Amino acid sequence: xxxxxxxxxxxxxxxxxxxxxxxxxxxxxxxxxxxxxxxxxxxxxxxxxxxxxxxxxxxxxxxxxxxxxxxxxxxxxxxxxxxxxxxxxxxxxxxxxxxxxxxxxxxxxxxxxxxxxxxxxxxxxxxxxxxxxxxxxxxxxxxxxxxxxxxxxxxxxxxxxxxxxxxxxxxxxxxxxxxxxxxxxxxxxxxxxxxxxxxxxxxxxxxxxxxxxxxxxxxxxxxxxxxxxxxxxxxxxxxxxxxxxxxxxxxxxx
Amino acid sequence: xxxxxxxxxxxxxxxxxxxxxxxxxxxxxxxxxxxxxxxxxxxxxxxxxxxxxxxxxxxxxxxxxxxxxxxxxxxxxxxxxxxxxxxxxxxxxxxxxxxxxxxxxxxxxxxxxxxxxxxxxxxxxxxxxxxxxxxxxxxxxxxxxxxxxxxxxxxxxxxxxxxxxxxxxxxxxxxxxxxxxxxxxxxxxxxxxxxxxxxxxxxxxxxxxxxxxxxxxxxxxxxxxxxxxxxxxxxxxxxxxxxxxxxxxxxxxxxxxxxxxxxxxxxxxxxxxxx
Numbered sequence: 249x250x251x252x253x254x255x256x257x258x259x260x261x262x263x264x265x266x267x268x269x270x271x272x273x274x275x276x277x278x279x280x281x282x283x284x285x286x287x288x289x290x291x292x293x294x295x296x297x298x299x300x301x302x303x304x305x306x307x308x309x310x311x312x313x314x315x316x317x318x319x320x321x322x323x324x325x326x327x328x329x330x331x332x333x334x335x336x337x338x339x340x341x342x343x344x345x346x347x348x349x350x351x352x353x354x355x356x357x358x359x360x361x362x363x364x365x366x367x368x369x370x371x372x373x374x375x376x377x378x379x380x381x382x383x384x385x386x387x388x389x390x391x392x393x394x395x396x397x398x399x400x401x402x403x404x405x406x407x408x409x410x411x412x413x414x415x416x417x418x419x420x421x422x423x424x425x426x427x428x429x430x431x432x433x434x435x436x437x438x439x440x441x442x443x444x445x446x447x448x449x450x451x452x453x454x455x456x457x458x459x460x461x462x463x464x465x466x467x468x469x470x471x472x473x474x475x476x477x478x479x480x481x482x483x484x485x486x487x488x489x490x491x492x493x494x495x496x497x498x499x500x501x502x
Numbered sequence: 503x504x505x506x507x508x509x510x511x512x513x514x515x516x517x518x519x520x521x522x523x524x525x526x527x528x529x530x531x532x533x534x535x536x537x538x539x540x541x542x543x544x545x546x547x548x549x550x551x552x553x554x555x556x557x558x559x560x561x562x563x564x565x566x567x568x569x570x571x572x573x574x575x576x577x578x579x580x581x582x583x584x585x586x587x588x589x590x591x592x593x594x595x596x597x598x599x600x601x602x603x604x605x606x607x608x609x610x611x612x613x614x615x616x617x618x619x620x621x622x623x624x625x626x627x628x629x630x631x632x633x634x635x636x637x638x639x640x641x642x643x644x645x646x647x648x649x650x651x652x653x654x655x656x657x658x659x660x661x662x663x664x665x666x667x668x669x670x671x672x673x674x675x676x677x678x679x680x681x682x683x684x685x686x687x688x689x690x691x692x693x694x695x696x697x698x699x700x701x702x703x704x705x706x707x708x709x710x711x712x713x714x715x716x717x718x719x720x721x722x723x724x725x726x727x728x729x730x731x732x733x734x735x736x737x738x739x740x741x742x743x744x745x746x747x748x749x750x751x752x753x754x755x756x757x758x759x760x761x762x763x764x765x766x767x768x769x770x771x772x773x774x775x776x777x
Binding site: 302304307309310332333334335336339340342344346347348349350358359362363408411412415 | 674686
């Protein structure tokens with residue numbers, strides 16, 4: 249593989265929900281300023297995996313994790329690791345757009361405010377900058393102080409991306425960010441990804457093979473809690489090593 | 503055809519029942535207001551009672567009612583909201599929460615006189631607070647706590663998990679998530695709990711007599727005994743002091759409860775529109 253710097257280094261990651269093992273011996277490298285797509289059939293563990301990267305699984309009762317997840321060379325599951333700081337650097341966009349029941353403005357400044365930013369001008373600046381980054385500014389600039397829940401699904405999802413960018417993360421995790429959106433909104437978000445990757449490292453879970461093929465640099469194929477294959481996207485889609493990968497990509501199961 | 507008749511009969515009978523409920527409620531309210539509103543005048547609202555309430559107004563009683571109710575709600579709200587937050591946000595998977603929640607539910611259904619007896623034995627006698635606003639308010643606070651906890655818990659449960667995830671994923675702490683996202687989005691539910699509590703406190707008679715006494719004079723401190731409108735109403739009626747004043751007091755009580763409810767609804771809907 250090319251000589252890129254790495255953001256995440258995952259080594260023998262295992263995850264258990266009670267007695268059920270959802271992830272088995274995952275090894276993976278996530279490269280800086282690249283888009284890594286995680287594909288695989290439902291229930292294969294890709295969503296569970298992406299949630300280990302910002303320790304979102306901590307919220308679920310009875311989850312046990314073993315192995316190593318290194319972010320910028322630091323083990324994020326170490327006892328004294330600062331989870332708040334991790335989540336500040338590793339943002340997340342969810343499957344269903346989840347803006348807070350607040351105004352558009354308040355949604356964006358939520359993160360900065362939580363991290364202590366009080367300056368009104370600075371907050372205003374953040375709102376404009378992030379909304380422009382997600383190409384939502386022109387659509388909402390006249391109603392920044394209106395409820396975010398009044399936006400369309402696609403706009404809400406771009407707002408959630410902007411909300412995530414407002415914290416100035418290094419990585420953006422996206423858990424099927426377009427599965428609840430129509431094709432037009434989906435293509436907007438996909439073209440957005442291409443711009444965002446200049447500045448951020450992106451990990452995206454997707455059920456949409458074309459999407460993975462279109463947007464990602466690397467692709468990992470998950471099956472039954474294991475990573476069967478990870479490679480450059482063009483290789484995975486043209487010449488996969490594993491027979492199962494080929495079968496899944498060509499639509500023979502999944 | 504038969505389906506249509508069944509539909510019609512069903513629609514007709516539930517409509518009739520709803521109508522009966524409306525009629526009986528409206529006639530009770532109407533009867534009391536009809537007999538009482540005419541006797542509410544400036545003197546009634548602003549003067550203190552004379553000769554056991556036969557003459558004069560009920561100013562001190564109105565003040566006593568408002569202070570006692572406000573005091574009990576001020577004590578109960580923070581405790582109730584905190585307890586509900588603890589139950590829903592901080593006690594996932596803890597085994598002892600089940601029994602505590604069960605007892606809270608039982609407490610909500612216990613006759614108020616039991617709370618009155620406890621308040622009398624504990625606050626009035628044991629702590630030596632005597633018949634006072636303090637004893638009465640604390641007793642009422644305990645009495646309305648279960649209602650408040652239930653209402654708050656129910657509204658906390660309706661806050662989608664995705665709000666919590668969204669907040670935490672931005673690097674907010676659990677405390678920030680609770681105070682900045684969760685509580686604001688379930689404020690209407692908390693307010694409903696408070697209104698139910700106010701309703702229960704303001705209408706309480708037996709427990710208040712046992713703990714706050716029935717002093718007709720204007721209270722000057724929290725350690726003074728006072729008489730609430732419900733207690734006054736009961737006394738006027740049971741001792742046959744004055745039917746006019748009884749109805750006037752009852753009418754005013756209805757009006758005050760209506761005002762509190764309307765105000766709370768207005769606040770809630772204004773808040774919902776804003777977000």
